[in-house]
Amino acid sequence: MCSLLGLLLPAIASPADDATTRHLIKRDGRNLEVFVSTQFKPSMRDNLLQWTENIADALRQVYGHWPNRHWQISISPTAASASDPIPWAQVHREEIDRVEFFTSSVASTAELEKAWTSYHELAHLLIPYRGWGDAWFSEGLASYYQNILQARIGLISEQQMWQKLYDGFQRGLAETQYDGQSLQTVSAGLRENGGFMRVYWGGAWYFLAADTRLRLQSGGRQNLDDALKKLNECCAQQRLSVKEIVSQLDRLNRVLLFRPLYEEVSTATTVLPFDTIFASMGIDIVEGEVRLQEKGPGAKLRREIASGVGLAADL
Ligand SMILES: [Zn+2]
Structure with a gap:
């Protein structure tokens, strides 16, 4: 969970009301379902999917595969900050772990890829944390590995x-x-x-x-x-x-x-x-x-x- 920036943000679109397109990415016999809001233009959805594949591949740089056999990423737009491609994101520990991103509507794949937030969020999945208590441990793990993941993919x-x-x-x-x-x-x-x-x-x-x-x-x-x-x-x-x-x-x-x-x-x-x-x-x-x-x-x-x-x- 990364509440660092999100606490300050007003008016984020509710993903519950959001129509999405669903995409399946498979690696090492494991499945990632990606839900992208249809509020994004089609060309932006392409950028987001390319970015999602890239960051999901970065997460394989620790175990040689994803931590979960089945997991999800959902992406919705926010106009909260034009300068930050990913102003807000969080991890939901549900029956299936889901990482929820709120991104700019206009960022390029390269701009998205350079944002540390995504590596931080995905790194949270490395441990089967129940989602509450000792937040320092979970945030410390994500803060340590966000940098390692970026180095291992050459970013x-x-x-x-x-x-x-x-x-x-x-x-x-x-x-x-x-x-x-x-x-x-x-x-x-x-x-x-x-x-x-x-x-x-x-x-x-x-x-x-x-x-x-x-x-x-x-x-x-x-x-x-x-x-x-x-x-x-x-x-x-x-x-x-x-x-x-x-x-x-x-x-x-x-x-x-x-x-x-x-x-x-x-x-x-x-x-x-x-x-x-x-x-x-x-x-x-x-x-x-x-x-x-x-x-x-x-x-x-x-x-x-x-x-x-x-x-x-x-x-
Ligand atoms: Zn975090």
């Missing part, structure tokens, strides 16, 4: 990916008015009190820490993609709380990492320091800019985050 470089993560953490740190409150507390009061950057990027820290710890402690044999894929194989049809998710991740991957890290991050009273993690991945920060080291074990593991290990064989 941004590895350098840009790390810069975007760095910039995100800085935005989280800049919300100092929430310092001293636990992430859990800020997350629970998000809609009433704000604190989106703290929640999204404080949460993204969890996934960066989990991913890098897994890779470092196993010498590259384990990683977050595979850990989440095991959860997907076992529990994709379930609706789990975050505590259930982290316990399952530890059990399925035979580690004691996800649950303790959950305790650490949910009670943290600021975005936790990431310098040590960046250094372990061969990343230097010089005056706010990330510099990637070419050599060393950290650099190899770091490149594998941006490229995806073993995916080439699957796709």
Whole structure:
């Protein structure tokens, strides 16, 4: 769910009243149904379908296939912001998971494709989250993977990916008015009190820490993609709380990492320091800019985050 921008938007068309055209996209024996509002002109519907195929393919860059056997995307127009091609989107955890996008009526496929929102929304589907409680965890997952997905399809470089993560953490740190409150507390009061950057990027820290710890402690044999894929194989049809998710991740991957890290991050009273993690991945920060080291074990593991290990064989 991505309420970040949507809270501010008036007058969004109701999808319930909307006539749509239905399209089926198949990949790896899995089905994606796409519903496009007939309020869009036919040429715009073509743009939207091309974009949908492209972002749906980006989502295959984590497990080698979509997280769901059957899922849906619905797209409706909004005039809310001419400058933003996708001003609002959200995930509905229903019997069939559905991602709902509200887009500009005139954006090109390329403009739509560059908007981070779609990668963020689709990344939410990577876990069988029940849709409420510990929002920081779900938003952190989406904030971490939105950048990874863009790097893996070549939309941004590895350098840009790390810069975007760095910039995100800085935005989280800049919300100092929430310092001293636990992430859990800020997350629970998000809609009433704000604190989106703290929640999204404080949460993204969890996934960066989990991913890098897994890779470092196993010498590259384990990683977050595979850990989440095991959860997907076992529990994709379930609706789990975050505590259930982290316990399952530890059990399925035979580690004691996800649950303790959950305790650490949910009670943290600021975005936790990431310098040590960046250094372990061969990343230097010089005056706010990330510099990637070419050599060393950290650099190899770091490149594998941006490229995806073993995916080439699957796709
Ligand atoms: Zn979100």
